[in-house]
Amino acid sequence: MGGETGRAIVIGMLRLQRGLAEPSIASLFDGARFAPPPLTEDERKRLAEGSLADAPPEVAGDAPAFVLPSLTALFGDALLPELRALGRRAPLDIRANTLKQDRDAALAALADLSPEVTPLSPLGLRIPLGEDGRGPALHVDPLFLEGGFEIQDEGSQIASLLAGARPGETIVDLCAGGGGKSLALAAITGNAARIIATDADPRRLAPIHERLRRSGAEVEVRTPRTGKARADVLADLDGTVDRVLVDAPCTGTGTWRRNPDAKWRLRPGSLAGRLAEQAEVLDRAAKLLRPGGTLVYVTCSLLPEENDAAVDGLLRRAGPAIQAKATDLAPVPGLDDRVRRTARGIQMSPALTGTDGFYVATMTRKS
Numbered sequence: 001m002g003g004e005t006g007r008a009i010v011i012g013m014l015r016l017q018r019g020l021a022e023p024s025i026a027s028l029f030d031g032a033r034f035a036p037p038p039l040t041e042d043e044r045k046r047l048a049e050g051s052l053a054d055a056p057p058e059v060a061g062d063a064p065a066f067v068l069p070s071l072t073a074l075f076g077d078a079l080l081p082e083l084r085a086l087g088r089r090a091p092l093d094i095r096a097n098t099l100k101q102d103r104d105a106a107l108a109a110l111a112d113l114s115p116e117v118t119p120l121s122p123l124g125l126r127i128p129l130g131e132d133g134r135g136p137a138l139h140v141d142p143l144f145l146e147g148g149f150e151i152q153d154e155g156s157q158i159a160s161l162l163a164g165a166r167p168g169e170t171i172v173d174l175c176a177g178g179g180g181k182s183l184a185l186a187a188i189t190g191n192a193a194r195i196i197a198t199d200a201d202p203r204r205l206a207p208i209h210e211r212l213r214r215s216g217a218e219v220e221v222r223t224p225r226t227g228k229a230r231a232d233v234l235a236d237l238d239g240t241v242d243r244v245l246v247d248a249p250c251t252g253t254g255t256w257r258r259n260p261d262a263k264w265r266l267r268p269g270s271l272a273g274r275l276a277e278q279a280e281v282l283d284r285a286a287k288l289l290r291p292g293g294t295l296v297y298v299t300c301s302l303l304p305e306e307n308d309a310a311v312d313g314l315l316r317r318a319g320p321a322i323q324a325k326a327t328d329l330a331p332v333p334g335l336d337d338r339v340r341r342t343a344r345g346i347q348m349s350p351a352l353t354g355t356d357g358f359y360v361a362t363m364t365r366k367s
């Protein structure tokens with residue numbers, strides 16, 4: 001809008017993010033008692049004729065300039081369409097909890113919310129948002145209270161499916177947080193795997209207990225002690241685990257459409273901090289694996305430093321003991337044709353897969 005005043009930013013946001021045409025914006029800016037003054041001639045002209053075609057990418061794509069070289073390395077010519085897709089509102093997705101009922105039964109039970117099946121995840125339903133962009137109060141829905149579904153973005157569902165969990169395995173969810181992926185792994189394996197969930201931060205882990213009760217998922221939770229009593233709660237498992245899921249701490253650049261303010265809070269220093277944490281969790285995960293065991297590394301980041309480069313870092317530090325492996329995409333029909341491949345893994349993104357920007361890479365322990 002030719003300036004950075006609050007008014008210019010609001011008008012630009014209504015145009016670019018809400019997709020409102022000039023007459024709709026003019027009807028909001030009508031000078032009534034609590035409304036802003038009417039649009040000026042210049043503002044009307046810019047709305048009608050203005051274009052971001054010649055603007056620099058950080059303006060046209062509304063992203064911090066310091067991450068653009070990394071995003072360009074990933075997206076190449078698709079940088080602007082991807083940045084714009086990251087600026088749009090995220091859909092509201094749920095995962096049918098197949099420990100309770102299949103997806104079709106959940107679809108029928110939620111008919112009053114008019115859900116549709118998600119384009120890629122075979123477990124997902126998409127709930128339409130209201131005109132105000134808000135979704136229904138799912139956390140008080142009777143089916144939710146009975147554990148019939150979990151609120152989980154399609155990208156996160158896909159990452160859980162690509163972890164390749166199988167019944168009978170011992171699986172560690174090393175960065176379990178509130179347990180979103182642990183619950184998904186339990187449902188995917190029909191409660192027939194031994195799943196152990198932990199997290200460095202006991203407060204992040206706390207909600208998992210209530211979620212397990214509701215969902216019927218069977219997961220062993222190992223809560224670390226902090227302070228003087230601090231000890232490695234997984235020490236007894238070293239060298240024995242079939243599969244480790246590392247849903248790593250990251251900058252969350254892939255979730256900007258869900259957390260638009262995160263974009264402007266991101267600093268070069270926070271990226272450096274996450275890179276150090278990623279190296280630490282990857283090294284810990286590698287130590288847990290039995291020979292032949294599988295390490296699945298996941299982030300919700302679009303920055304190659306946190307993705308392929310983090311995997312390369314582990315491969316370098318571990319030497320021949322840990323080797324890269326292609327991620328099997330079979331659990332998600334249709335993903336193969338849509339997803340972006342990187343040197344070490346696969347990258348989902350809002351423009352290409354219609355999901356948050358999840359990255360998944362797979363490795364195996366040789367000895």
Ligand SMILES: C[S@@+](CC[C@H](N)C(=O)[O-])C[C@H]1O[C@@H](n2cnc3c(N)ncnc32)[C@H](O)[C@@H]1O
Nearest residue numbers: 175176177179180181199200201204247248249
């Ligand atoms: C992306 S979040 C996990 C989200 C969770 N898996 C889910 O699906 O809801 C990353 C988590 O890694 C944890 N974390 C950070 N450093 C860690 C470490 N060294 N060991 C284990 N967990 C760690 C953080 O506390 C945070 O909860």
